[in-house]
Amino acid sequence: MNRFLGFAALTGLVLSAIAHVCALAGIDVAERVPSVWLLHVGIFLVFFPFVFSSRKILGKRPSLADMRALVPGRVFAVGLAIFIYAIINFMLFAAATQGGNPAIEAGQYVLKNHGRLVRELSFAEYEGLRANELRGFSGHWLFFYFVPFAYFMFGKRPV
DSSP: HHHHHHHHHHHHHHHHHHHHHHTTOOOOOHHHHGGGGGHHHHHHHHHHHHHHHHHHHSSOOOOOHHHHHOOOHHHHOOOOHHHHHHHHHHHHHHHHTTTTTEEEETTTTEEEEEEEEEOOOOHHHHHHHHHHHHHHHHHHHHHHHHHHHHHHHHHHOOO
């Protein structure tokens, strides 16, 4: 079962990376492949089993050192790098969207924040911000797929 969950997490990780790279290139993946948002749901299918399994080994409040001891150093380092990247990516995403979401209202491309018009957009800006939305999510997907992948594929189990 661990290997199955590890491969499922790896599949999500690879698909998230593809979506993320496309979004970084300004491609509105969600427009072309609406099912890309299923990757958001897929996180729960692999992350919850990771949480429950790791709690059996480490208890309810493991320290970072406890989690670090479960996987090889290089795997932990990659996970840490992805975590830092996800934070930076989210900050850049939030700055680019000005806290809003691109929308179409009355045939106009607009940026809205909780129903309030932030500004009008050109079609190119609209497409770029739609790609940026997916970029914001997919940056987190990378981390939330990597952690169960690392745990189920490289995690040390007590004997």
